[in-house]
Amino acid sequence: MNNFLGDALLIARKDLAIEFRTRSAFLSVLVFALLGIVIFYFAWDSTAVSAADLAPGVLWVIFTFSGLLGLHRSFGVEQEEGAIDGLLASPVSREAIFLGKAGANLIFVLAVQAIAIPAVSLFYNLPLGGIALPLSAIAILAAIGLVAVGTLFSSMAANTRLSELLLPMLSLPFFVPIVIPAAQATAKLLSGRPVGEAMSWLRLLLAFDLVFVAACMLAYPFTLEE
Amino acid sequence: MKPTPLSIAAAAGVALTYVRAIYFTPTEAVQGPAQKIFYVHAPSAWVAFLAFFLVGLASALYLWLREERLDRIAEASAEVGLVFTTVVLITGPLWGKPIWGTYWTWDARLTLTLFLWFIYVAYMVLRGAIDDRDMRARFSAVLGILGALLIPFIHLSVYLFRTMHPRPILMKPSAPSLPGEMLTTILIAFAAFTLLYVALLRARYRYAVERDAARLSESRHA
Numbered sequence: 179m180n181n182f183l184g185d186a187l188l189i190a191r192k193d194l195a196i197e198f199r200t201r202s203a204f205l206s207v208l209v210f211a212l213l214g215i216v217i218f219y220f221a222w223d224s225t226a227v228s229a230a231d232l233a234p235g236v237l238w239v240i241f242t243f244s245g246l247l248g249l250h251r252s253f254g255v256e257q258e259e260g261a262i263d264g265l266l267a268s269p270v271s272r273e274a275i276f277l278g279k280a281g282a283n284l285i286f287v288l289a290v291q292a293i294a295i296p297a298v299s300l301f302y303n304l305p306l307g308g309i310a311l312p313l314s315a316i317a318i319l320a321a322i323g324l325v326a327v328g329t330l331f332s333s334m335a336a337n338t339r340l341s342e343l344l345l346p347m348l349s350l351p352f353f354v355p356i357v358i359p360a361a362q363a364t365a366k367l368l369s370g371r372p373v374g375e376a377m378s379w380l381r382l383l384l385a386f387d388l389v390f391v392a393a394c395m396l397a398y399p400f401t402l403e404e
Numbered sequence: 405m406k407p408t409p410l411s412i413a414a415a416a417g418v419a420l421t422y423v424r425a426i427y428f429t430p431t432e433a434v435q436g437p438a439q440k441i442f443y444v445h446a447p448s449a450w451v452a453f454l455a456f457f458l459v460g461l462a463s464a465l466y467l468w469l470r471e472e473r474l475d476r477i478a479e480a481s482a483e484v485g486l487v488f489t490t491v492v493l494i495t496g497p498l499w500g501k502p503i504w505g506t507y508w509t510w511d512a513r514l515t516l517t518l519f520l521w522f523i524y525v526a527y528m529v530l531r532g533a534i535d536d537r538d539m540r541a542r543f544s545a546v547l548g549i550l551g552a553l554l555i556p557f558i559h560l561s562v563y564l565f566r567t568m569h570p571r572p573i574l575m576k577p578s579a580p581s582l583p584g585e586m587l588t589t590i591l592i593a594f595a596a597f598t599l600l601y602v603a604l605l606r607a608r609y610r611y612a613v614e615r616d617a618a619r620l621s622e623s624r625h626a
Binding site (some may be wrong): 330339 | 551
């Protein structure tokens with residue numbers, strides 16, 4: 179078991195090292211997220227809808243789409259020069275490869291969120307001071323679910339002819355039970371309701387994470403074998 | 405599709421359902437004739453979810469047994485299920501406009517059915533995007549299983565979001581709250597549509613067998 183987590187950590191570090199040295203995906207995804215925040219501002223009649231009503235939607239739409247952009251790259255890099263074959267030939271269990279890949283993707287998505295959430299707060303003039311902690315909990319729980327499903331589908335889509343189109347098509351229905359609770363819980367917090375009112379949504383997110391992290395990890399080896 | 409006893413029975417059952425629903429079942433007092441669509445809508449919804457359950461089941465069994473037939477059953481059931489889901493999504497709004505005053509509303513069951521449709525479509529597109537037969541079977545099986553796991557989560561989240569769909573009147577813990585004649589009609593409809601599903605599934609399955617055989621002989625000649 180120790181070895182399993184160690185292997186997963188090694189894979190995650192490998193992916194993050196590639197990302198850290200090239201910084202290509204992170205910067206593009208971050209700029210995409212910021213552009214999204216800006217575009218949304220102009221699609222919005224600020225006299226009719228308050229910023230607190232709009233922000234949850236903006237945040238979760240942006241996270242969903244920027245997450246997809248980042249996830250697409252996760253197995254895209256392995257396709258180049260058959261890197262995935264080297265990875266599979268290494269004495270690492272396939273579940274550990276999945277966990278490592280998903281772990282690196284999680285750090286990636288959380289890093290985007292860590293910049294995008296304060297950016298929304300800044301651009302939309304929404305003080306987040308009091309709700310930072312529960313909001314981070316929502317963001318982390320939602321990111322875990324997004325990343326588990328997205329990593330698996332990224333691995334599948336990379337092998338198909340329509341990979342750029344197929345990843346969102348496969349993933350978005352699975353993001354619905356993440357985006358609904360996350361956006362609803364965010365809305366409760368932003369409108370100043372007590373954290374307790376968001377708890378049922380948080381439980382739903384947690385249940386989704388537990389089921390889909392396990393299911394995707396178990397399903398992942400089936401997407402690899404020759 | 406060559407007529408088989410099964411497909412003839414299914415077609416006759418559906419015809420019987422229509423005739424009985426239109427001519428021999430009383431018109432509902434409040435909704436009027438619009439309610440008659442219920443005899444198509446509800447059994448189609450039943451088949452849509454039954455077919456999806458079968459996709460999930462065949463997918464799980466495929467990954468376990470690696471039996472090609474199971475992959476074909478999943479493929480056939482998904483395509484037939486997609487047709488019935490489309491019927492649900494067309495008949496629902498047709499009823500919704502006169503009764504609710506709107507074609508579409510983000511009610512829990514409507515949203516769930518819409519997402520069921522999206523998952524079916526994604527499943528078909530995924531199958532179409534992979535040439536390798538073994539890989540196609542494995543990938544679509546993974547999606548079939550995850551889709552079956554997803555349905556309860558979508559149901560729960562959209563249910564908590566809001567619901568206004570009529571409460572279940574047939575499949576509920578207490579006895580069905582439907583007048584006797586309507587109950588008979590809807591039970592006939594359920595049986596007929598289930599039969600139709602089985603007949604279409606079988607036809608679609610046979611088509612897949614013939615297609616695979618043709619491809620195999622093609623690749624041998626090449």
